[in-house]
Amino acid sequence: MIEIENLELYYGSFQALRHVNLSVPERSVTAFIGPSGCGKSTLLRTLNRMNDAIAGVRIEGKVEIQGRNIYAQDMQIEELRKRVGMVFQQPNPFPKSIYDNVAYGPRLHGKTKKADLDALVEKSLRSASLWNEVKDVLKKSAMSLSGGQQQRLCIARALAVEPDVLLMDESTSALDPISTTKIEELTRELCKDYTIVMVTHNMHQAARISDRTVFFLNGEVVEAADTQALFSSPKDQRTEDYISGRFG
């Protein structure tokens, strides 16, 4: 689904990603782990060109999603963001109703018929495991939901434009343990239909829910492997030191 080749990323004169080569298989969960500042979020943000907005960023190399170079001149950012949705660390619903949060993206992309929108809102909320909790209060403000519900609403909002890839940047780190478990279970469900790439500070979370894990250090990929293999028999000494808690 995603092929990254010889990627270098600079913030001004500081090189944040070095020679990254990585493949992300479709319909799976890939977790990025590593100590603070190693470049996990930076790489995640290159996958939907969120870094473009940062002054002084320079990117070399290639990022292909479904065979298309997303940094090619003819790539439309709106089209890319439709295919690659993102959920952030802090739930960030719009100060609108639950319904309007989910309908926002589809409306932006030209869907206006009420019956179509109703169906899409229900489908997205069901996919995000939130429908049963909100189906009778769709007109209520999204701000009235709990943090965990708000995060699932943000997932529903991302799913409503029918993306192929979902990026999750520490999407449970602001949540309580019960909400975290719900989102972890949801992630496992969603990877049957979507390709999920997540950044997590929590190695146990990566071990619990990802199929593949990528360990970063100082902007480089040290090791990328099936999660079970990476945690049970890491090939690189630095991976072993990190997962056994010797640093980071």
Ligand SMILES: Nc1ncnc2c1ncn2[C@@H]1O[C@H](COP(=O)(O)OP(=O)(O)OP(=O)(O)O)[C@@H](O)[C@H]1O
């Ligand atoms: N907008 C920016 N301008 C300049 N440097 C940046 C910017 N964003 C990140 N960096 C630097 O790039 C490096 C990688 O940052 P990044 O946020 O990708 O790391 P991370 O592994 O996601 O860290 P954390 O786990 O703490 O979120 C860090 O040294 C950081 O200071």
